[in-house]
Amino acid sequence: MLEIRFHGRGGQGAVVASELLAQAVFFDGKVAQSFPFFGVERRGAPVTAFTRIDDHPIELRSFIEHPDVVVVLDPGLLRDTPVTGGLKPGGLLLVNSPQAPGAFSLPQGGTLATVDATRIAVGRKVGTATMPVVNTAMLGALARVTGAFTEASLERAIVAFVPSHPEENRAAARDGAESVRMEPVAPSSRPSPPSEEAAPLPFPEGPVASLPSNILHTSSWRTLRPVIDRDRCTRCNFCWEFCPDDAFDFDAEGFPVVKLLYCKGCGICATECPPDAIQMVTEA
Amino acid sequence: MGFKVLSGNGAQAEAARLARVQVIAAYPITPQTTIVEALADMVASGELKAQYVKVESEHSALQVCLSAAALGARTYSATSSQGLLLMHELLHWASGQRTPMVLGVVNRAVAPPWNIGADHADTMSQRDTGWIQFYPESNQEVLDTVLTAYRLVEDPEIRLPAMVTEDAFYLSHTFEPVDVPDPKVVDTFLPPKDARAILRPGVVSRLGSFTGPDHYVDFRHQVAEAMDRVLPKLQEVESEYARRSGRDLGGPLVGYRTEDADAVLLTLGTISTTARGVVDELRSSGQKVGMAKLRVFRPFPVEAVRALARDVSRLGVLDRSFTFGSSGPAASEVRSALYGVPSPPSVTSFLAGIGGRDVGPKDLHRVFQALLSSRSTGPRWMDLETDGGVVVHG
Amino acid sequence: MAKLTIPREELMYSGHAACPGCGPALAMRFLLKGLGPRTVVSVPASCWSVIATPYPTTALGVGMLDNAIEATGASISGLRAAADALGLEDLNVVGFAGDGGTADIGLQSLSGMLERRTDALYVMYDNEAYMNTGVQRSSATPQGAWTTTTPVAGEARGKLEPKKDIMAIVLAHHPVYAATLNPSFPEDFVRKVERARGMRGPRFFHVYAACPPGWRYDSDQTIELGKLATYTGIFPLYEVENGQLRITRRMGQLKPVEDYLAAQGRFRHFSPEEVRQVKEQAEARWADLLAREKATSTPAPVREVPPAGAPAPRPSATT
Ligand code: SF4
Ligand code: SF4
Numbered sequence A: 001m002l003e004i005r006f007h008g009r010g011g012q013g014a015v016v017a018s019e020l021l022a023q024a025v026f027f028d029g030k031v032a033q034s035f036p037f038f039g040v041e042r043r044g045a046p047v048t049a050f051t052r053i054d055d056h057p058i059e060l061r062s063f064i065e066h067p068d069v070v071v072v073l074d075p076g077l078l079r080d081t082p083v084t085g086g087l088k089p090g091g092l093l094l095v096n097s098p099q100a101p102g103a104f105s106l107p108q109g110g111t112l113a114t115v116d117a118t119r120i121a122v123g124r125k126v127g128t129a130t131m132p133v134v135n136t137a138m139l140g141a142l143a144r145v146t147g148a149f150t151e152a153s154l155e156r157a158i159v160a161f162v163p164s165h166p167e168e169n170r171a172a173a174r175d176g177a178e179s180v181r182m183e184p185v186a187p188s189s190r191p192s193p194p195s196e197e198a199a200p201l202p203f204p205e206g207p208v209a210s211l212p213s214n215i216l217h218t219s220s221w222r223t224l225r226p227v228i229d230r231d232r233c234t235r236c237n238f239c240w241e242f243c244p245d246d247a248f249d250f251d252a253e254g255f256p257v258v259k260l261l262y263c264k265g266c267g268i269c270a271t272e273c274p275p276d277a278i279q280m281v282t283e284a
Numbered sequence B: 001m002g003f004k005v006l007s008g009n010g011a012q013a014e015a016a017r018l019a020r021v022q023v024i025a026a027y028p029i030t031p032q033t034t035i036v037e038a039l040a041d042m043v044a045s046g047e048l049k050a051q052y053v054k055v056e057s058e059h060s061a062l063q064v065c066l067s068a069a070a071l072g073a074r075t076y077s078a079t080s081s082q083g084l085l086l087m088h089e090l091l092h093w094a095s096g097q098r099t100p101m102v103l104g105v106v107n108r109a110v111a112p113p114w115n116i117g118a119d120h121a122d123t124m125s126q127r128d129t130g131w132i133q134f135y136p137e138s139n140q141e142v143l144d145t146v147l148t149a150y151r152l153v154e155d156p157e158i159r160l161p162a163m164v165t166e167d168a169f170y171l172s173h174t175f176e177p178v179d180v181p182d183p184k185v186v187d188t189f190l191p192p193k194d195a196r197a198i199l200r201p202g203v204v205s206r207l208g209s210f211t212g213p214d215h216y217v218d219f220r221h222q223v224a225e226a227m228d229r230v231l232p233k234l235q236e237v238e239s240e241y242a243r244r245s246g247r248d249l250g251g252p253l254v255g256y257r258t259e260d261a262d263a264v265l266l267t268l269g270t271i272s273t274t275a276r277g278v279v280d281e282l283r284s285s286g287q288k289v290g291m292a293k294l295r296v297f298r299p300f301p302v303e304a305v306r307a308l309a310r311d312v313s314r315l316g317v318l319d320r321s322f323t324f325g326s327s328g329p330a331a332s333e334v335r336s337a338l339y340g341v342p343s344p345p346s347v348t349s350f351l352a353g354i355g356g357r358d359v360g361p362k363d364l365h366r367v368f369q370a371l372l373s374s375r376s377t378g379p380r381w382m383d384l385e386t387d388g389g390v391v392v393h394g
Numbered sequence C: 001m002a003k004l005t006i007p008r009e010e011l012m013y014s015g016h017a018a019c020p021g022c023g024p025a026l027a028m029r030f031l032l033k034g035l036g037p038r039t040v041v042s043v044p045a046s047c048w049s050v051i052a053t054p055y056p057t058t059a060l061g062v063g064m065l066d067n068a069i070e071a072t073g074a075s076i077s078g079l080r081a082a083a084d085a086l087g088l089e090d091l092n093v094v095g096f097a098g099d100g101g102t103a104d105i106g107l108q109s110l111s112g113m114l115e116r117r118t119d120a121l122y123v124m125y126d127n128e129a130y131m132n133t134g135v136q137r138s139s140a141t142p143q144g145a146w147t148t149t150t151p152v153a154g155e156a157r158g159k160l161e162p163k164k165d166i167m168a169i170v171l172a173h174h175p176v177y178a179a180t181l182n183p184s185f186p187e188d189f190v191r192k193v194e195r196a197r198g199m200r201g202p203r204f205f206h207v208y209a210a211c212p213p214g215w216r217y218d219s220d221q222t223i224e225l226g227k228l229a230t231y232t233g234i235f236p237l238y239e240v241e242n243g244q245l246r247i248t249r250r251m252g253q254l255k256p257v258e259d260y261l262a263a264q265g266r267f268r269h270f271s272p273e274e275v276r277q278v279k280e281q282a283e284a285r286w287a288d289l290l291a292r293e294k295a296t297s298t299p300a301p302v303r304e305v306p307p308a309g310a311p312a313p314r315p316s317a318t319t
Helices: A014-027 A117-123 A135-146 A151-161 A166-179 A238-242 A268-272 B008-018 B033-045 B058-070 B081-096 B139-153 B183-189 B213-245 B271-284 B302-309 B329-338 B361-373 C023-035 C047-051 C072-085 C099-104 C107-115 C166-171 C186-197 C219-231 C257-262 C272-295
Strands: A002-009 A031-037 A046-054 A069-072 A091-096 A110-115 A181-185 A224-228 A248-250 A256-258 A278-282 B002-006 B023-026 B051-054 B075-080 B102-107 B132-134 B162-167 B176-180 B205-207 B253-256 B263-267 B289-294 B296-298 B314-319 B346-351 C039-044 C063-067 C092-098 C121-126 C177-181 C203-208 C238-241 C244-247
Touching: A002 A014, A002 A135, A014 A031, A014 A046, A014 A135, A014 A151, A069 A135, A091 A135, A110 A135, A117 A135, A117 A166, A135 A151, A135 A166, A151 A166, A224 A256, A238 A248, A238 A268, A268 A278, A268 C219, B002 B008, B008 B033, B008 B102, B008 B139, B008 B162, B008 B176, B023 B033, B023 B058, B023 C072, B033 B051, B033 B075, B051 B058, B051 C072, B058 B075, B058 B081, B058 C063, B058 C072, B058 C107, B075 B081, B081 B213, B102 B139, B132 B139, B139 B162, B139 B176, B139 B183, B139 B213, B183 B213, B213 B296, B253 B271, B253 B302, B263 B271, B263 B361, B271 B289, B271 B361, B289 B361, B296 B329, B302 B329, B314 B329, B314 B361, B329 B346, B346 B361, C023 C047, C023 C092, C023 C121, C023 C186, C023 C203, C023 C219, C039 C047, C039 C072, C047 C092, C063 C072, C072 C092, C072 C107, C072 C121, C092 C099, C099 C107, C099 C121, C099 C166, C107 C121, C107 C166, C166 C177, C166 C203, C177 C186, C186 C203, C203 C219, C219 C257, C244 C272, C257 C272
Parallel strands: A002 A069, A069 A091, A091 A110, B023 B051, B023 B075, B075 B102, B102 B162, B132 B162, B205 C063, B263 B289, B263 B314, B314 B346, C039 C063, C039 C092, C092 C121, C121 C203, C177 C203
Antiparallel strands: A002 A046, A031 A046, A110 A181, A224 A278, A248 A256, B002 B176, B132 B296, B253 B289, C177 C238, C238 C244
16 A cells, blocks of 8 residues: 655645545556545645555555655645654655755655646646646656556546646646656664654643734745835835735835745735835745 | 522522623523513613623524623523524533533423423433533522532633523422522622633633644543533532522432432432422332432533442433433433443333423322332333323413 | 824734735734724634634734624624623724625624624625635625636526625614725725724624635735725725715726626626626616715714714613
């Protein structure tokens, strides 16, 4: 049995990806079990999805604790989520990233793979520039690096089940398969430091939340970042006024400064800036 | 203050007044309505200083109480039957948000067909909502229980909601003398609610929140633990009340002539009173029987039931409602409480008084005879085994 | 830094979980700017119960109470009653519910709160569908719009029925103040909040709340779309105080509704005939508003509702 765990964010298509994958495996004549887990249906909220592939009926219904493969649809998650937790030694980590596999680490050893699914999705016009839907490109890459299901079956599943722009999605899957890069890595001799146990939360009696949400950072939600051209800025404050995330401060001279910990890259500030002093640039 | 002739509904209202409730929300439903009418008069006359919110449904009545309690007010509402069923969702909110409150429930049959007679199906359907449940048998007990319930639920270690029930008509509309405590006595026993609201204005706090599987179970477990603290706390609260009022409520399970009894019948609510009389009759004719009143159904007094069962070979449990596909709800609780105890008694489930069927001494004699003569576990629908007793057609 | 036209103080924290470009997030931000810290907000199941972030964090710098989806009106009646009983008369009591939680499942409770003249502000943030569950139609979804339960396929052309007129329903209860608000007009927004804050009795806001994923448009267009909604007459801005209607954003000529419709995926299937219908409805709405403004510009004769400016009777007999 092959067990795959997906980490993504609402809107990236992790849920649809797990369904497509089950279909593709079914077309291959094998058995799949695919299910998402999300606390809330929200664009940007973390989503985990699980897929099991086997030749026989699968006698197990639970989360995947020790996956053979981890697929990360949003590289931003690597910063704050232990996505490789439980990944089997010798397992595979596939990340949506423009960087080479060597840019990532896998202390337990195994295979690292990267594919620039965001660029592919934007290029194939799957989703929008602010919210590219990277799932099909990732599945194409996954088919190529694992061989767990055929690319032909994946394309067949996409054409049959993706409701809008199936051809663009099929092309994205093909691009993903063609451009994925992989690299084996040996286990690092140094054992990775024990993951820091989160201190148990002081539980008050009853569900009373009282920590301000600004301890949470939403920078990883964005694919574009606003850059302010101070020469053009007239300090009109429109950007501050219209930001839904209150992601602006002012510097000593009264120029707006983006609080990058919180900016989600919606682009409102750039659109509303009267002298066009704000450019949205792709996040590295 | 001395004795007053009050109905059960009057006793609820009187208790709410003595408790100096601050927010009342209510919607009319027979046979509860006279409670909120009485409270409306008290508020109108200035006898009771409270915000009285007239709502457009029972659902809203409970939401008003929930939100008011969240801000720190002492609240009261009352309902019956369909009204309680409509509140069901919010009953879960009250325990989950840990907003202490007291709700009067006049136990009434659930439709269809429409029937306003006494029946416990309404409150028994709320067993799993995290509410403490009391089933008093007299108007005096109603009044005393409401007062002790406020003290209990507002205790920082408890902070759970409680419902105090009364059997429709047998209490709600029955007038009898009730010893109404002096307000000064009540004020010492039940000081103003610690206004340490859960939701403080001007302070960052969100009551309710949402969580994934990570924390949800912790909050459920907290409710379970608070429930576990109820019975010991109730003992403290009741003994203090006894000191101040002279009346001992007797804890969650009040036995009567159970010593050396061969058979004991467990009852809830008003049937308990009649059963006590029948026990006396049977005892005087030499039959070794006893009875015990289950005052508190949630949390279920497992230890007290086990202690009672120790020297008894036959237990009967008389329920005024039925869990379809199972048995009387109290009967199944008793059975599960006795699981694993050495040489447990037989447990027979009796159903009587469904939908307001009258249960008189004759009926209870039949119950005791059945209990003494057979080890059938039931359920026995005693209302259908009558030989033409008093049946009032509605 | 130029002079700010709305208060600087932020009572909505960053780090919240709204989608990028979220209209309801802006609505909350402006609302709290106008209300200040002595505020408690009751929020039913809706996008905002999630936006406010999971335990143990909260996105509001004021008290927030979660309530059952259908019970926001009752919840603010309870908060008001408790505030008055506890001597917290200065507390702003606010309900903040979505269109489904207001115009559908919460309508009874809203009507109850208005009828019993609860001294509180009820805000319906209207993103025109059940967005928290993934874009299902509500009674506030515009006619013809695509949602996941009103698909556009074959003969099916999106939602068949017109949008429920929540303002008409609310005004039939004679609130002391009711207004339409749009985050694309922050000064007008905050002014209305401040105005409502100073009043007693039932108050209601109908807030335009654009939703990029649900309406299918790019998140940077939230403000532009809102401006178009008002300028086309689709969401005109006005306020009604004790029966007197005043338009707060006057337009000589309405902009073409095509500009508004074409910008959103949910209307992309519209035929010229369907566009014409929207245009006619917008024109009729605007003409009606102008007429009502004129008709109510002199104070109406005294009727059974509280006179202008007088505090509404409280729902209780506390003295
Ligand atoms: S909107 Fe543009 S001009 Fe105005 S303060 Fe922001 S960056 Fe400067
Ligand atoms: S891109 Fe959006 S979230 Fe980021 S600063 Fe601009 S308006 Fe705020």
